[in-house]
Amino acid sequence: MEELRDHLRHRREKLQKLKELGINPYPYKFEKTHDSREILSNFEALEGSKQRVKVAGRMVSCRPHGKTIFAHLQDGHGKIQIYLRKDDLGEEKFKLFELTDLGDFLGVTGEVFKTKAGEVTVMVSDWQFLTKSLQPLPEKWHGLADKELRYRKRYLDLIANDEVREVFIRRNRIISTIRSFLDSRGFLEVETPILQPLYGGAFAEPFETHHNALDMKLYLRIADELYLKRLLVGGYERVYEFCKDFRNEGLDRFHNPEFSMVELYQAYADYNDIMELLEGMLVKVAEEVLGTTSFQYREHQVDLSPPFKRMPFFDAIEQATGIKAKNLSLEELKRAAEEAGVDTEQKKTWGKMLETIFDSLVQPTLIRPTFIIDYPVELSPLAKRNRQDESVSERFELFIATLEIGNAFSELNDPLEQRARLEQQRELSGTDEALDEDFIQALEVGMPPCGGLGFGVDRLVMLFTNSRSIRDVIFFPTMRPESRS
């Protein structure tokens, strides 16, 4: 038998004693009448009524005073103090409390009162074990601070840090607001394959897997764009999907290998309509979740009042850098970029160069919500050419407080041009992946004109929860496995 540290051994011993006493430390259920929040908000009524409440939760603090005990139970909505007295409980039930530990789930019955110090408290007339905890809790005052532990053992993070629980509740409200916003506008929520025989809809390294029965390679999707477009071909006019996408790239505070996106497609609309849709959606989310459209994200004050600023890609570059990039050759562009202090090593194409200039010199300046519109065609193989200027595409990206929030096009639906653009893209990126012929064929069947949008849910949650890292808004971020070093 392995040696257990004292704090683990003591809990095991208490568990053993409970079993010897014929007490089940892991009973099946407990009929709660109230949660902590209900008791606090209904205190006036409960205090007068002499009604007995039954509450349950994890014991997170305990202050014994000889023949009385104060403790706090934490449940799904907060904490409630409980008060036990030997006189009320009797010798046996009071002594049994010695077998509790911080972290145990307890169920208590009692009347509600207010202590001398003014805290609403349950005067316990009976209590029972609901679950015995065999591990110690993080420190009560400082919580759990070690980031690695917080990410690896999120359950401890959630127990110890109230604000973390709040972040994920807010994440849920953001998602449900988006869903109801789109539903109310006639969008149909759909599901498309995560396992795809060909990957597409974005440029990124995919994760590969293998299907045994079919003996075939499959990819985890990097985007669901090409499947949603097939659904427009099929006749649905407005579709969206909350999709987990997977990209086999580096990790940093804006990127996790698996992440959440929403993609949506609206028939008979163009990117201007999508801009208005996105403005409306963000305002709605802000009002639902924050109660205001003006808020702080890190060092930036954000105001989501529409309409957001719109600025053409090349104008944005010129305004931020003075570079008139549109008519420059690759060489001229490279020289201008280097003069501006941009590392242009490894940037082999005109488009890549532009992108680098934009990312390093323009994006950091985009504080107020701004649609950057009309990207170079080379960077946007799935977007229609601009109706006034063939050299740029009808595409926008939305930036808020320097965060890249969303990406949208007037979707290219000319099958011949689409094939040509994808083939050109393959040459530029040097990949030998097969074209998705079925997608092209779907376009040949005919996809109505449409506007499409993709936005990162995690980034949006970061924005609305003032989170620095994507790992703070994903319960279980991807981590290297713990190894015994």
Added chain:
RNA sequence: GAGGGUGUAGCUCAGUCGGCAGAGCAUCUGCCUUUUAAGCAGGAGGUCGGAGGUUCGAUCCCUCCCACCCUCACCA
């Protein structure tokens, strides 16, 4: 992939210009019938991330390795 930082008790952190390893919380024992970071008294708890090296002596200095964080690179 490059540079910087961090790693000490279950948790939060000190510390040793190289000489017996520290505090608070948690835990254990005793006292305490309205406390709330409860209090008082006492105790236990350590491979100082791992492996080498230098040294009379290494948690501390050096090398390598591991994990995480930050910045950059990569990433429509």
